[in-house]
Amino acid sequence: MRTAFEPLVTERLLLRRSVPEDAEAISAYRSDPDVHRYQGWQRTDVESVRAEIEEMARREPGDPGWVQLSVIERATGRLVGDVGLCGVAHEPGVVKVGYTIAPAYQGRGYGTEAMRALVAYAFDVLGAEVVRAYADADNIASHRVAEKVGMRLVERFRAFDDGEEWWGVRYELRRGERRSAT
Numbered sequence: 097m098r099t100a101f102e103p104l105v106t107e108r109l110l111l112r113r114s115v116p117e118d119a120e121a122i123s124a125y126r127s128d129p130d131v132h133r134y135q136g137w138q139r140t141d142v143e144s145v146r147a148e149i150e151e152m153a154r155r156e157p158g159d160p161g162w163v164q165l166s167v168i169e170r171a172t173g174r175l176v177g178d179v180g181l182c183g184v185a186h187e188p189g190v191v192k193v194g195y196t197i198a199p200a201y202q203g204r205g206y207g208t209e210a211m212r213a214l215v216a217y218a219f220d221v222l223g224a225e226v227v228r229a230y231a232d233a234d235n236i237a238s239h240r241v242a243e244k245v246g247m248r249l250v251e252r253f254r255a256f257d258d259g260e261e262w263w264g265v266r267y268e269l270r271r272g273e274r275r276s277a278t
């Protein structure tokens with residue numbers, strides 16, 4: 097039997113499952129062109145974000161399909177971003193992760209701090225063998241977060257979205273490659 101998700105607590109942050117009441121704050125930063133430039137979200141309005149959160153509430157972390165956690169700044173209780181994890185149906189042991197920090201809170205190490213906790217959770221609680229992140233090849237901030245939590249670049253690939261070409265990268269960290277930081 098699965099147990100309820102226990103929030104992940106770091107020095108400055110708390111990561112808990114997103115709830116419908118988070119939709120407004122999440123929609124606000126996702127609607128910023130600087131935030132969604134490299135992301136695949138189709139809709140960023142409050143209603144769509146809320147519907148997505150409600151759908152994800154039916155899944156457990158590690159299941160195929162995304163489960164999102166809201167990133168809360170412990171000192172203020174403010175929602176400063178969100179991270180997600182997603183089991184891969186045809187690749188048992190692989191967990192994909194994603195991350196977003198609201199512009200007002202970027203550059204403080206929050207992305208890295210949240211991801212360290214998420215990666216540790218994926219290995220230690222979910223039993224993942226591989227943690228994987230995809231990013232746009234131009235998204236340097238995202239690459240840096242992946243590198244800082246110990247992931248390494250394993251693939252550069254060309255993809256098409258609505259006929260438009262873009263280059264992506266895949267970062268991975270294998271269980272056996274973990275260092276003490278994660």
Ligand SMILES: CC(C)(COP(=O)(O)OP(=O)(O)OC[C@H]1O[C@@H](n2cnc3c(N)ncnc32)[C@H](O)[C@@H]1OP(=O)(O)O)[C@@H](O)C(=O)NCCC(=O)NCCS
Pocket residue numbers: 130131132134135194195196197198201202203204205206207208209230231232235236237238240241244
């Ligand atoms: C990627 C993202 C989560 C980073 O969050 P953050 O809290 O600012 O990250 P950190 O403060 O932990 O910084 C991590 C590293 O990225 C670097 N970095 C941050 N923004 C950067 C930028 N715009 N350009 C280059 N490097 C950047 C930081 O300098 C740091 O590296 P360093 O320690 O070597 O200096 C944030 O920029 C974001 O949400 N972007 C929009 C959404 C997105 O693209 N998410 C990733 C999708 S795969």
